Amino acid sequence: MRGSRELSALIALLFAYVLQTSVIARLQLPLGGPNLVLILFLAWALQHEALHGALIGFTVGMLMDLAPPAISTVGAWTLVLTVVGYGISSLATRSQNLGNSPITDWLLCAVGLLAIFFGRIVVGAAVGEPEASLSALMDILAGLVTWNLLLAPFAIWLSRRLFSSLSPSAEMMR
Amino acid sequence: MNRDTRRSRFVLGLLIVISLLLITFDLRSGSALKGPRSIANSIVSPLQRAATAVSTPVGNFFSDISSLGSAHQKIRNLQTQNSKLKAKLVDRSNLTSQLDQLKGVLNLAGAGQYKTVFGRVIGMGSAAGFAETITVDLGRVDGVSPDMTVISTDGLVGRVQSVEARSCTAVLLSDLKFKIGARLAGSQALGIISGEGAAPLSLEVLDSQVEVKVGDQLVARGSMGGRPFVPGVPIGVITQVSDTPGALTRLAKVRPYAHLGTLNVVGIVVKPPKVDPRDALLPVAPTPLPTPTVTVTVTAAPIPSPSPTK
Numbered sequence: 001m002r003g004s005r006e007l008s009a010l011i012a013l014l015f016a017y018v019l020q021t022s023v024i025a026r027l028q029l030p031l032g033g034p035n036l037v038l039i040l041f042l043a044w045a046l047q048h049e050a051l052h053g054a055l056i057g058f059t060v061g062m063l064m065d066l067a068p069p070a071i072s073t074v075g076a077w078t079l080v081l082t083v084v085g086y087g088i089s090s091l092a093t094r095s096q097n098l099g100n101s102p103i104t105d106w107l108l109c110a111v112g113l114l115a116i117f118f119g120r121i122v123v124g125a126a127v128g129e130p131e132a133s134l135s136a137l138m139d140i141l142a143g144l145v146t147w148n149l150l151l152a153p154f155a156i157w158l159s160r161r162l163f164s165s166l167s168p169s170a171e172m173m174r
Numbered sequence: 175m176n177r178d179t180r181r182s183r184f185v186l187g188l189l190i191v192i193s194l195l196l197i198t199f200d201l202r203s204g205s206a207l208k209g210p211r212s213i214a215n216s217i218v219s220p221l222q223r224a225a226t227a228v229s230t231p232v233g234n235f236f237s238d239i240s241s242l243g244s245a246h247q248k249i250r251n252l253q254t255q256n257s258k259l260k261a262k263l264v265d266r267s268n269l270t271s272q273l274d275q276l277k278g279v280l281n282l283a284g285a286g287q288y289k290t291v292f293g294r295v296i297g298m299g300s301a302a303g304f305a306e307t308i309t310v311d312l313g314r315v316d317g318v319s320p321d322m323t324v325i326s327t328d329g330l331v332g333r334v335q336s337v338e339a340r341s342c343t344a345v346l347l348s349d350l351k352f353k354i355g356a357r358l359a360g361s362q363a364l365g366i367i368s369g370e371g372a373a374p375l376s377l378e379v380l381d382s383q384v385e386v387k388v389g390d391q392l393v394a395r396g397s398m399g400g401r402p403f404v405p406g407v408p409i410g411v412i413t414q415v416s417d418t419p420g421a422l423t424r425l426a427k428v429r430p431y432a433h434l435g436t437l438n439v440v441g442i443v444v445k446p447p448k449v450d451p452r453d454a455l456l457p458v459a460p461t462p463l464p465t466p467t468v469t470v471t472v473t474a475a476p477i478p479s480p481s482p483t484k
Contacts, residue, residue, distance in 0.1 A: 018218065018297075021309070022225035025298035028435040032372060051182035058189045065196075066207075066214035068222070069299045069307035069343040071335045074207045075196030082189045086182070120304055127197055130351045136371035140304065 009044070010059070012162070016040050017063055031143030036155075037064060039148050041081060042112045043155040045088040046105050053089025057081035073127045080119040088112045102153060109152040110145065117141055212338050219341040222297040223311055230438075290325070290441040291316050296341070298437075306349035306369065306434070308332070312442055313340040321402035323394075323443040329408040329431030330354070330394055331440050342442075347375060347409070348434050355395035356409055361385065364395060367409060367428060374413060375428040386415050386424050404443050 016036040024033050041060040045053040061078030064070060070077075088108055095104045121137070200207050293316070297309035312318050314337055324331040324344045332346040333354075345352055352369035356377065363384035365377050379386055390412045396405020414427040 014218070014221070018221040018225045021218075021297035021299065022222045023229045026229075026295075026436075049178070049182070051178070051185050054182065054186045054189050058193070061193070063214070066211050067218040068215050068309040068338075068341060069297050069305070071299075071305055071307050071343060071345060073197055074200040074211070075193045075198075078196060079190060079193035082186065082193060086186045090182075123197075124304070127201060130353075133350075133370060133373075133376075136350055136373055139372045 008162070012159075013037070013040060013060060013063065017067060021067075021069065029147070031139065031146060033143065034147035034151050035144065036151075038113070038116060038144075039109075039151050039155040040159065041085065042088060042109050042148075042152065043159040045085045045112070046092045046108060046156060047160060048089050049093050050086050050090040053085040053087075053092075054082050055085075056089075057083070057085025060085075072124075072129070076120070076123045076127055080116060080123055084112055084115045084119060087115065102156075105156055106149070106152060109156075110149055113145055113148055117144055211336070215338045215341065219296065219309060219311075219338070222309055223341075226294065226296045289317075289444045291318065291444050292439055292441045294439060295437045304350075306346040306352075306371065307335070308344050308346060308437060308440070310342050310344060310440055310442070311340065313338050313342055315339060316442075317444045318342050318442050323402060323404045323407060325407055325441045325443065326432040326437060326439070327441075328433065329410065330403075331432045331434065331437065333402040334442060344440075344442075346434050347430050347432070348372070354403055354409070355397070356392040357395045358384070358386070359391040359393055361390075365392070367392065373427075375410060375430060377412065377426040377428045379424040379426065382422055382424050384424065386412065386426055388412055388415060392428060 020036045024036060027033060037060060041056060044056050048056065058078055058081070061081035064077040064081070065072065065074045088111070091111070092105070092108055095108070117140070196207065291312055293310045293312035295308045296311050299305040299307040308331075310324070318334060318337050320334050320337055322334040324334060330347060332344045332349070332352065334342050334344045336343045346369070347354070347367075348369045348371060350369055350371055354367050356365050356367045357363070358365065358379070361384050363379055363381050363386075365379040367375050367377050370376050377386075377392065392409045392412070394403045394405055394407040394409055397403045408431050410428040410430040412426045413429045416425045416427075418425070
């Protein structure tokens with residue numbers, strides 16, 4: 001049961017990555033368009049406890065670091081997403097104890113996106129990537145936040161359905 | 175619960191250490207992580223190839239539909255623009271010859287001096303991924319190797335970063351890390367162009383005395399041995415000049431000739447077979463004579479000569 005769940009998650013991730021790089025990125029949407037991989041990652045992290053959040057972040061980060069057309073320093077995305085995955089998952093578990101609501105999920109997505117953005121800049125600076133100008137960074141931030149927050153509720157709903165249909169016990173565990 | 179927390183903290187620490195080690199390995203030697211990279215590549219790039227093949231007609235269909243409403247207005251705008259351009263064309267026949275020469279330089283790169291292979295763009299990094307890069311379905315088997323110039327029919331596209339057997343990754347001109355030495359077509363002044371993401375490229379002209387104006391054209395200055403940039407490839411045109419009195423350099427915005435967003439087919443300049451450096455001064459291929467119209471871009475002629483050096 002568990003194995004099949006992880007395998008299907010990996011396939012979904014791969015699918016999202018290919019869709020992102022070969023289709024979405026070429027549509028030339030304003031502000032750069034959404035990043036399916038990051039939304040999927042956040043939606044997953046929201047539904048798992050901290051340990052799995054970190055593991056999910058590590059896996060997604062490795063893919064973003066290694067798969068074409070990535071050129072960044074290997075480990076940069078991995079580091080950022082591992083930490084963010086852990087943080088978002090533990091925040092989500094805590095908020096679920098207080099009562100789960102779509103609004104908190106959505107707010108956590110926003111927090112996660114900001115953390116990814118700033119985390120990536122800090123790590124980029126630490127590994128010696130050339131600094132981007134402020135206006136370019138603002139463009140990235142605007143695109144990252146608007147597009148991904150628009151799509152986040154849908155992604156959360158979709159991955160919740162995917163996982164609950166795969167393992168009905170997951171709902172009971174919660 | 176407490177034990178759970180402790181365990182997940184331990185795993186988090188472990189994963190962070192692994193990431194830091196990966197970063198260290200990658201920074202210390204670029205080749206250490208070649209293995210994992212090419213494994214990821216061999217899984218992902220066939221999928222990208224398939225996705226591109228499937229989605230291209232669909233994408234075209236959607237872009238056609240979305241432009242239906244505005245088509246009428248667009249035609250009218252184009253007609254107005256066309257007549258304006260025609261008038262301009264008559265006024266400045268000089269400009270046309272200049273353009274012809276620039277085009278000639280580009281064709282020259284393909285036909286005479288350099289061998290160019292053409293391939294399809296199968297993957298693209300987006301601004302949201304902090305990297306403006308493309309995957310092209312050309313690889314080592316096609317003779318591609320890192321630091322080769324990537325061009326489109328319009329001008330410079332970027333530079334090859336990493337190569338696998340059947341695919342390669344190139345950094346686009348607009349990437350935040352991209353820098354290239356450029357030459358103003360008119361004044362021959364040198365400058366550095368850097369990518370700015372979605373915003374236009376920025377140009378820094380090193381000599382503040384040089385007059386820089388909107389409409390000036392830029393070509394690649396070329397690197398030693400034609401790597402990573404072959405000389406003479408058109409880069410773009412200046413759209414805006416910012417004047418800061420007293421500054422040591424002059425800054426300008428540049429619109430690239432190549433349509434970086436809608437790249438479909440790109441060419442990679444594969445170097446001709448290596449020639450003994452002793453023969454560096456002998457022209458291997460006949461240098462094309464400059465056309466009789468003596469415009470400022472006539473210095474396009476010396477450009478081909480470095481090409482046969484290696």
